Amino acid sequence: MKSALKISFIAVLLITVTQLHSQKKFKANWESLSQYECPEWFRDAKFGIYTHWGVYSVPEDESDWYGTYMYTEGHPNNTTHKENYGDPKEFGYKDLVPLFTAPKFDADEWAELFVESGARFAGPAGEHADGFSMWDSKANPWNSVDMGPKRDIVAELETAIRKRGLKYVVSLHHSWLWGWFPTWDENTDCADPANESLYGEKVASTAWRVEGERGYYKVDPMPSAKFEKLWLEKVKEVVDGYNPDLLWFDNRVQILSEKVRQEMMAYAYNNAAKNNQEFVLTFKRPDFPLGTGTVDLERNRMPDIYPEPWLTDNSISKQKWIWHKDLKCYPTNNLIDDLVDIVSKNGNLLLNVAPNPDGTIPEDQKQRLRKMGQWLKLNGEAIYETRPWLVYGEGPTETKTGHLADMHFDGFGDEDIRFTTRNGQLYAIALGWPKSNVLSVKSLSSTSFNGDIKRIELIGSKSKLTWEQTKTSLNIQLPSAKPCEHAFVFKIN
Numbered sequence: 001m002k003s004a005l006k007i008s009f010i011a012v013l014l015i016t017v018t019q020l021h022s023q024k025k026f027k028a029n030w031e032s033l034s035q036y037e038c039p040e041w042f043r044d045a046k047f048g049i050y051t052h053w054g055v056y057s058v059p060e061d062e063s064d065w066y067g068t069y070m071y072t073e074g075h076p077n078n079t080t081h082k083e084n085y086g087d088p089k090e091f092g093y094k095d096l097v098p099l100f101t102a103p104k105f106d107a108d109e110w111a112e113l114f115v116e117s118g119a120r121f122a123g124p125a126g127e128h129a130d131g132f133s134m135w136d137s138k139a140n141p142w143n144s145v146d147m148g149p150k151r152d153i154v155a156e157l158e159t160a161i162r163k164r165g166l167k168y169v170v171s172l173h174h175s176w177l178w179g180w181f182p183t184w185d186e187n188t189d190c191a192d193p194a195n196e197s198l199y200g201e202k203v204a205s206t207a208w209r210v211e212g213e214r215g216y217y218k219v220d221p222m223p224s225a226k227f228e229k230l231w232l233e234k235v236k237e238v239v240d241g242y243n244p245d246l247l248w249f250d251n252r253v254q255i256l257s258e259k260v261r262q263e264m265m266a267y268a269y270n271n272a273a274k275n276n277q278e279f280v281l282t283f284k285r286p287d288f289p290l291g292t293g294t295v296d297l298e299r300n301r302m303p304d305i306y307p308e309p310w311l312t313d314n315s316i317s318k319q320k321w322i323w324h325k326d327l328k329c330y331p332t333n334n335l336i337d338d339l340v341d342i343v344s345k346n347g348n349l350l351l352n353v354a355p356n357p358d359g360t361i362p363e364d365q366k367q368r369l370r371k372m373g374q375w376l377k378l379n380g381e382a383i384y385e386t387r388p389w390l391v392y393g394e395g396p397t398e399t400k401t402g403h404l405a406d407m408h409f410d411g412f413g414d415e416d417i418r419f420t421t422r423n424g425q426l427y428a429i430a431l432g433w434p435k436s437n438v439l440s441v442k443s444l445s446s447t448s449f450n451g452d453i454k455r456i457e458l459i460g461s462k463s464k465l466t467w468e469q470t471k472t473s474l475n476i477q478l479p480s481a482k483p484c485e486h487a488f489v490f491k492i493n
Contacts, residue, residue, distance in 0.1 A: 003134065004124075006276055009124045023205050024269070024273055025270065025273070025274070026266040026269040026270050027261070027266055028262040028263045028265075028266040029262060030262065030289050032266070033262065033265050033266065033269070033288075033289075033292040034252070034289070034291045034292055036269065036281070036291065036292055036293055038280060038294050038308065038309045039278035039279070039280060040278070041120075041167060041278055042121075042167075042246070042278075042280045042294070042309060043154070043309045043387075044120075044384060044385040045120035045121055045167065045348060045374075045384070046120065046122075046339070046343050046348050046383050046384055046386070047117075047118060047119050047120060047339060047348065047349050047351070047383070048119050048120060048121035048122055048246070048348065048349070048350045048351070049114050049117060049119045049121075049122040049350070049351050049352075049353055049369075050122065050124065050125065050168060050169055050171050050248070050313070050350055050351075050352055050353070051110075051123075051124050051125060051352065051353050051354070051355055052064050052125055052315075052321040052322045052352055052354055053125065053243060053322070053354070053355040053359075054100065054125065054128050054130065054132055054134060055093070055096050055123065055130055055148065056128060056130055056322060057100070057323060057356070057357040058083065058096045058100050058357050059077075059080065059084065059085075059096065059354070060323070060324050060325055061076075061077055061080050061081075061324055062076075062077075062319075062320055062322075062324045062326070062327075062359060063077055063320070063322070064128060064129075064320075064321045065077075065129070066081075066093075066179050067093045067129065067130040067455070068129075068181060068182075069094075069181065069183065070088050070093065071088050071181065071182045071185070071188055071190065076381055078472075083312060085475045088188060088189075089187055089188055089189070092188065092190065092195075093130065093181065093187035093189075093190075093198075093199075094142075094189060094198055094199075095193055097132065097142065097147050097148050097198075098147070098148065100148040100149065100357065101148060101149055101358075102128070102148070102149040102151065102153075102357075102358065102359040103358055103359065104356075104358040104360045105149065105151070105153070105156075105355075105358070105359025105360075106359070107153075107156035107157045107159065107160035107161075108160045109161075109361075110157065110160065110355075110361065111157070111160035111161045111163070111164050111166070112164070113366060113369055113370075114161065114164075114166060114363060114369075115164050115276060115373075116369065116370050116373045117369035117370065117372050117373045117376075118372055118373040118376030118377065118380065119166065119351075120166060120167060120384070121166055121167035121168070121169050121245065122157075122161050122166050122167075122168070122169060122244055123154075123157060123158075123161060123168050123169030123170050123171070123244065123246075123352065124153055124154060124157050124170065124171070125170075125171045125172075125173065125236055126154055126170040126171060126172050127140075127172055127173060127174045127234060128173045128174075128176075128240070129173050129174065129176030129180050129250075130177070130180070130198075131174070131177050131180070131181075131197075131198045131199060131200060132144070132147075132148070132159075132198070132356070133234065133237075134150045134153040134154050135152055135153065135154035135155065135237065135241065135242070135362075136241070137234065137236065137237055139230060139233040139234055139237060140197065140230070140234060141197050142197055142198040142407070147357075154170060154238070154241075154242055155241075155242065155304075158242050158244075164168070167246060168242070168243075168244050168245050168246070169245070169246040169247075169248060169350070170219035170238050170242060170244040170246075170247060171237065171245060171248040171249075171250070172235065172247070172248065172249055172250070172380075173249075173250035174234055175231060175249075175250065175252045175253045175255060175256060176250065176252055177200045177227075177231075178200060178203065178223045178227055178255060179200075179203050180199075180200065181199040181200060183196075183199055183200060183201065183202045183203055184202060184204060184485065186204060186423040194282075200227065200375075201224065201226060201227060202220070204221060204454035222255055222257075223255055223256055223257075228256055228257060228260045228272045231256065232260055232263065232264055233396075235247075235264050235268070236264075236267060236268075239267065239268050239271050239321070240271065243271070243272075243277060244274060244279065245277065245278070245279065245280075246280040246281075246282065247268060247280070247281050247282070248281075248282045248296065248311075248313075248350070249281070249282065249284070249287065249296075250284065250428045251281045251284035251287060252260075252300070253283065253284075253286045253288070254286060261288065263285070265281065265288070265292060265293065268281055280293075281293040281294065282294045282296040282311050283295070283296060284296050284297070284298060285384065291409070294308070294309060294310060294311060295310045295311070296310070296311040296312065296350075297310065297311070297312045297313070297315060298312070298313055298403060298404060299312075299313070299314050299315070299362055299403070299404045299405065299406040299407055300312060300401060300402060300403055300404065300405045300406060301338075301341065301342055301345065301347065301399055301401065301405075301406070302345045302346075302347060302401075302474055303399065303401050304345060304392060305344075305345050305346050305388045305391075305392050305452050306345060306346050306347065307346070308346070309346055309347070309348065310346065310347045310348070311347065311348045311350055312342055312347055312348075312349060312350065313350040313351075313352065313394070313409070314333070314338065314349065314350075314351060314352065314406055315351070315352040315354070316329050316330060316351060316352060316353055316354060316365055316368060317329050317330065317354065317407075318330055318407060319407065320354065321352055321354060321406075321429040322354050323354040323355060323356055323357075323362060327354060327362075329364055329365060329368055330367045332366070332367075332371040332372060332375075332485075333411070333485075333486050333487075334411045335351065335372055336372060336375050336486045336487050337411060337412045337416075337431045337486070337487060338406075339372070339383070340383070340418050340429050340431065340487050341392075341393070341399065341412070341418055341431075343383055343386060343420060344388060344389075344392040344393050344418035344419055344420055344429075345388065345392045346387070346388045353365055353369070354402075365381060365441055371485070374484075375484060375485075375486050375487070378459060378460050378483070378484055379459055379460070379487070379489045380486070381422060381425075381427075381459070381489075382420050382422070382427035382429055382459070382489045383420065385422055386420035386421060386422045386427070387420070387421050387422070388419075388420065388451075389419035389420065389421050389426060390419075391419065391443055392419065393416065393417050393418035393419055393443075394416075394417050394441070394442055394443050395412070395413065395415045395416030395417055396413065396415055396416070397411075397412050397413050397415075398417045412432065413431070413432055413438065414430075414431075414432030414433065414434050414435070415432065415434070416430075416431040416432065417429065417430050417431065417439075417441060417443075418431065419443070421437070425491060425493070426491075426492040426493075427489055427490065427491060427492070428441055428444070428489075428490045429487050429488070429489050429490070430487065430488045430489075430490065431487050433478070433482060433488060434478070437477065437478045437480075438475050438476065438477055438478065439475070439476040439478055439490070440473040440474070440475050440476075441473055441474040441475075441476070442472065442473045444469070444473070444474035444492065445470060445471055445472050445473045445474060446469050446470060446471050447471045447472075449469075449474070453467070453469060453492060453493070454493050455476065455491075456476060456490055456491065456492055456493070457490065457491040457493075458479065458483060458488060458489070458490055458491075459483065459488075459489040459490075459491065460483025460484055460489075461479050461481070461483040463479035463480075463481075465477060465479070465490075467476075476490065488492065
C-alpha cells in the first residue's frame with residue numbers, strides 16, 4: 001500500500017513539475033516577451049464588440065474627446081459646454097461625474113445583445129483618456145464604484161459576458177491622460193492640485209496639432225515616474241481583479257518608458273500563465289515591438305493577407321465613437337462586408353457600440369447588431385474558425401490603408417469577392433449580387449485554379465447551381481431568389 005502511494009505521489013510530482021516547466025515564464029525584456037503566441041480562440045473568434053461609454057457620454061455631444069475639447073476655446077464642445085453647464089472654469093469635467101449615474105444599465109441585457117450579434121468576445125472601455133476608472137479601483141479614487149453609478153461596471157459585464165460563454169475584453173486608453181486636461185492653465189479647475197487624481201499631475205503646456213476628426217498631443221516633458229507608477233497600477237488592478245481574455249491598449253503607450261511597458265506585458269502574460277489562461281494583448285504600432293503581442297489597427301485594415309492574426313477596431317458609426325443625438329450608423333451591409341474583408345486577410349473585427357448615457361443601447365444600433373447575428377447564423381461557417389486562402393479576394397474596390405482610413409472609405413461593390421477556408425472547404429463570399437445574375441470569379445478560372453470543381457452551393461439556397469469554368473473566370477449562374485440580404489456565401493467543392 002505504501003509503495004503504491006509512493007508511486008502515485010511521484011507521478012503527481014512529475015506531472016506538476018512538467019506542467020511548471022511547460023509554462024512560459026516571461027521576463028521584462030523584448031526577447032522574452034517575444035515568446036507571446038496568439039491563442040487559437042482568437043484566430044477562430046473573428047468578431048467582437050466593445051463600448052465607448054463613460055463620463056464623456058453625459059453631455060450627449062459628438063466627441064469622446066469631450067474632456068479635453070471642452071477646455072479648448074472655440075471648439076464646438078467648448079461652445080456646447082458653455083450653453084449647457086456654464087463656463088468650464090466654473091463647471092469642469094469633474095462636475096460631470098455625479099451626472100453619470102447609468103440608471104438603466106443592465107449588464108445581462110448588453111451581453112444578451114452581444115450574443116445575438118454573433119460576437120465571440122466583448123467588454124467595456126475600462127478607462128478612457130479621462131482618468132475615470134470603470135472598476136472598483138484602489139489606485140484611483142475617481143472610479144465608478146465610489147462615484148457616478150456606484151457600481152463596478154467592469155465586474156458586472158465580466159460576469160454577464162462570461163456566463164454566456166463569450167471571451168471577455170477590457171480596453172484601456174489611460175496613457176492619454178498625461179497632458180489630456182489643461183493642467184497648466186491656472187484659469188481652469190484642472191490646475192487645482194486637489195483635482196490631480198482625476199486630471200493628472202501638472203505638466204507643461206503642450207504643442208497641439210489636428211489630424212482629421214481627432215487631435216494628438218506632442219507632450220513635453222514625457223511622463224513622470226509617478227504617472228507611470230499609477231498607469232501600471234491601474235493595469236495590474238484590471239489584470240488581477242478581472243483576468244480579461246483580451247486586454248486592448250489604445251495608442252500613445254509609447255510615451256511611457258520602455259521599462260514600464262516591458263514590466264506591464266510580463267506581468268499580464270505571467271498572470272495568464274499562472275491561471276492557465278489563453279491570453280491576448282493587442283496594441284497599436286509602434287507602442288510595442290512586433291511579435292510581443294497582437295497588432296491592432298484603428299479604423300483601418302491590412303491591404304493583403306497578414307501572416308499573423310490581427311485586429312481592427314472600428315465603430316458602428318463612420319465618424320464617432322460615442323452616442324449623440326445626431327449619430328448616424330453604418331448600414332448593416334457595410335458592417336458585414338467589412339467583417340468579411342477583414343477575416344479574409346487573417347484579421348478580427350472589434351466593433352464599437354455607443355450606448356446612451358443612461359446605460360441603454362439605442363434601438364438603431366441593436367437592429368444592426370441583430371441583423372449581423374442573423375447573417376452569421378446562416379453564413380457563420382464561412383467566418384468562424386476559418387483561415388485565409390491563397391489570395392484574400394478580388395474585385396475593383398481598393399480599400400484605403402493608414403490610421404483612420406476607413407473614415408474615408410465608402411464600401412464595396414457588386415464585383416468584390418472575398419475567400420476563406422475551413423477544414424479544406426473553400427468559400428467565395430460575394431459582397432454584392434451582380435445585375436447580370438452571373439457571378440464571375442477570376443481567381444477560380446481554369447488558368448488560375450488547378451483544382452477540379454465538383455459542386456458549388458449557395459448557403460441558404462435550395463437551388464441547384466450551374467457554372468462554367470473558362471480560361472478567364474468561373475461563371476456561376478445565380479438563382480432567381482437571394483438567400484439573405486447581404487454578402488452571399490458560395491461553397492466551392
